[in-house]
């Protein structure tokens with residue numbers, strides 16, 4: 001009884017408050033002259049408040065990064081020409097959007113602690129460069145380091161996280177790669193969340209690429225901190241390096257998914273002496289791994305062969321599949337391997353990889369990839385762009401040395 005009275009009383013009070021509020025609203029002048037807009041009023045509402053952190057990388061980020069090909073030899077001219085070439089070569093249309101300057105764009109800090117870009121190589125300033133990249137419909141990224149200095153000895157962000165994040169946001173940065181050199185005494189589980197929080201607080205949506213080389217097994221803790229985390233040391237443009245990094249991904253499939261991705265390092269497609277087959281195999285396996293696709297070659301001088309690999313929409317669709325599942329290696333028979341990636345359409349992408357020095361036949365049975373015994377799925381050879389019709393029991397292919405056959409099965 002007492003309870004009923006108090007509930008009734010509360011309802012009455014709420015009704016009175018509501019009437020007062022509505023009344024107050026009603027007497028408010030309706031047509032107010034808009035105040036002269038101030039800088040404050042003109043500032044965009046922090047987009048980030050509307051876009052959840054994880055949403056920034058629902059699928060693995062795609063773009064281009066200067067390091068693998070150019071190292072410290074970066075300049076505004078290179079970045080502008082690369083942005084132009086990404087558009088002209090259809091790379092942008094294929095999905096590559098972030099143009100990221102890696103190490104060596106920065107030279108010092110000024111008296112107030114602001115990071116200073118190389119005034120010779122970036123004479124027009126980083127803001128103008130970001131504006132140019134944006135004007136091409138692309139996004140812009142920079143690099144820093146969680147330690148005192150970057151790997152090339154430029155100023156790191158340790159102790160300057162807030163200042164740097166604010167500066168990046170003011171310049172229009174959309175992507176930050178954050179390295180791990182000179183980080184003695186720094187705990188990655190503190191340093192990376194610190195920069196993540198600074199980026200969030202900047203009010204600009206910035207994809208956060210953790211480059212801690214897998215040292216602290218970031219896949220076990222970095223979901224929600226970075227959108228991608230390096231799982232290995234640096235890649236090199238060789239077949240051996242490809243295989244070494246690939247082997248290190250085998251057990252990591254359970255940690256990848258929308259919002260956070262294992263990063264076996266940036267692409268070397270088109271670099272070094274990789275053959276066409278090797279480029280194709282490297283690209284295919286990175287797509288199977290749902291790896292971020294950061295091209296690392298000179299986009300201004302793409303050969304048609306390399307362009308056709310990097311822009312193959314059917315292969316990229318496997319990487320970008322919304323289900324976000326990383327492939328598992330279901331068989332390793334010496335240098336002959338079978339990798340399987342579950343797709344959102346209920347089917348699978350299957351890569352038959354030949355790491356040996358001679359052509360080989362590789363056969364995959366549906367049983368092995370957990371399709372029903374009696375299944376007779378439709379098979380499409382992705383690189384050959386060929387429908388193979390319904391295939392019963394087993395699919396077998398001749399796979400050239402250091403090459404791959406990639407099929408979609410449904």
Ligand code: GLA
Pocket residue numbers: 067102103150151152179211233234
């Ligand atoms: C480290 C990173 C590389 C690159 C260089 C730059 O080695 O792993 O990807 O960023 O630093 O100095």
